[in-house]
Amino acid sequence: MNIVGKRWTIHILLELYKGEKKEKGFNELKRKLSGVTPRILSARMVELESEGLVVKRVDNSTVPARSEYFLTESGEDFIEVIQGIKKWGSKWKFNNSECDRSVCKYCDL
Template identity: 35%
Template sequence: MAIKDALNVVSGKWKLAIVCTLLLGPRRFNEMERLLNGLTPRMLARELRELEINGVVPRVPVNTASRTARLYELTDSGRQLEGVIGSMAEWGVQHREQTARSLPGNASHSASSLPAEQA
């Protein structure tokens, strides 16, 4: 049940990318939109709302001269994902290398020889 709960929080194409962006520090909506190529504003808003509901990201209003902007940052629970993401990255590198070695005719090739869409 705990794995299902964890996957419910971080599942989706963009949630981990958003969390990774916020691990570097608080960001405004427009900053994240620029950093996460291919993510539409509508999808970013939806993913942030879901992360907020799950206690990973709070919205912090910031008053500017012209309007109130929103700053997004990770909660303590959200920051705990850093270790999980690091472990997943390590596993991904090892898996890519093992997969590259096991491909027929590629016994001597490394992960860097995979096509870009597989890397």
């Protein structure tokens, strides 16, 4: 819970997982996660990187340099934990048939 219990952490991991593109830039994440402040997003990215769930790749060939983030193998494994929680919630806590049918990778919710 010390790793993923903080606000925005699970949202960040899911956002990195979503879609066809594996890498996402900081500003792209900030746009997709409406409500997160740049300071909090930056802090969570550093924490996720230090825990080995996310890797930061810096492209110095552009000005300014572009940072992209992507899930590590450990981070991708953790998505299965999140999906297990979703499955449990669907069974016991909420009734959302649309969410039951969706695949988290392609879900916009």
